[in-house]
Amino acid sequence: MADEFPFEISPMFEGERVRKDDMYVELAGPKSKGFELVNAVGIDEIEDGKFTLIGPDVSEMEEGGRYPLAMIYRIAGELVEPDLEAIVERRNHDFQNYIQGVMHLNQRYDVWLRINKDSIAKGLNSFEHIAKATMMLFRNELPFIEKIEATYITDIEKVEEELAKAMERYASRDERTRNLHDEDVDTFYGCSLCQSFAPTSVCVITPDRIALCGAINWFDGRAAAKVDPEGPQFPIEKGELLDEIGGEYSGVNEVAQKLSGGEYNRIKIHSFFEFPHTSCGCFEVVGFYMPEVDGIGWVDRDYTGMAPNGLAFSTMAGQTGGGKQVIGFLGVGVNYFRSPKFIQADGGWNRVVWMPKILKDKVLADIPADIVDKVATEEDAQDLDTLKEFLKEKDHPVVKNWGADEDEEVDEESTVTSTAMPVFGMPDPAMLQNIPPMVGGSGSGGIKVTLKNAKISIDKIILSSKK
Secondary structure (H helix, E strand, O other): OOOOOOOOEOHHHOOOOOOHHHEEEEEEOOOOOEEEEEEEOOHHHOOOOOEEEEOOOHHHOOOOEEEOEEEEEEEEOOOOOHHHHHHHHHHHHHHHHOEOOEEEEOOHHHOEEEEEHHHHHOOOOOHHHHHHHHHHHHHHHOOOOOEEEEEEEOOHHHHHHHHHHHHHHHHHHHHOOOOOOHHHOOEEEEEOHHHHOOOOOOEEEEOOEOOOOOOOOHHHHHHHHHHOOOOOEEEEEOOOEEEOOOOEEHHHHHHHHHHOOOOOOOOOOOOOOOOOOOEOOOOOEEEEEEOOOOEEEEEEOOOOOOOOOOOOHHHHHHHHOOOEOOOOEEEEOHHHHHOOOOOHHHOHHHHEEEOOHHHHHHOHHHOOOOOHHHOEOOOOOOOHHHHHHHHHHHOOHHHHHOOOOOOOOOOOOOOOOOOOOOOOOOOOHHHOOOOOOOOOOOOOOOOOOOOOOOOOOOOOOOOOOOO
């Protein structure tokens, strides 16, 4: 293997990061375009091991440059079927991270790669090296693949042309779970692919909740567990239903405790606040609670601006990811917005107050008719003040939970309390590990809050004399 490729290949390189200063070239990602796609075809339609490149190769790219990248694989075999496409596709993340000096992040149309300078110096001068190594790993690790060929595209016009076709394929996969729900099955599926980056991540895939990465639905998980019982996707027996609205099951809790190394022992699949699903870092969208309006906003990777809370996606993703249960933040896949159980423990769509226009348009048909015009976008609200005004004007359901006289001055000596949040359901105070208590005056008592795995940023500090 060392003679065949100009780099080492090993699972030990999973989790390796290529920082900007060490980067030779960046491919796809949030500032460019790209995708990865696997198509199942007939055994006679493939030339095994064939590699095709459309566009400039690595050797023709400038150091520090940013380029588009599409990776399309065609697979065949007696056991290969369309249900396996998404599973094989997701393993591209695994296998390319086995390559020393290559960093692969995310999935589908969010894919993002970097190659470091040391790898270039050692001879990694062509995408063929990466493609051939990846195809070798596919065959070795997934024996049901008998033939495989790869096409990589770095020409922007061709990438955009093929991306449109890929989006149609992704949509057709996601549509399959529309009429199947959590209560219709006895088994959910888990995925441990992201544990190299998020060691305590517990990804639970149900008919009503797609994987956080957006790439694996319930049918995909079932197919993967069937053909690769020792692989990263595995069955989870639901067990006893403990909370119908929150989506808590004894079987899921047992797996959560095992997979997280005892870090978590409860997960409510459809809860935003109380024992929420862990967030790995590959999620497509991050949700964030804004106590000022008692509402939840959502922002996706494609949105480059600031959310009304003054934070960008990257900042909130850093706070949310890593396989943690973070009260007030939640990572999800885009298709979860189409679920009838979407954060139903905390008000569902009636709790959603803001999302980028592109994201809203993407799921527009699935937003309830009575709320669709009451969800703001960046065109309606850019900060908390304009968001409040918009919600008042539209009579959003959260407005009914605000204090009757929210603008009335509060006596400086009185204790500051939060506005009426419990109407939709809020976590027990003991769980609020990342939200500090609000107390005023010089009184004592209150609750002790331990900030665990927290990141705190302060934009401004104002000092004023005490009257």
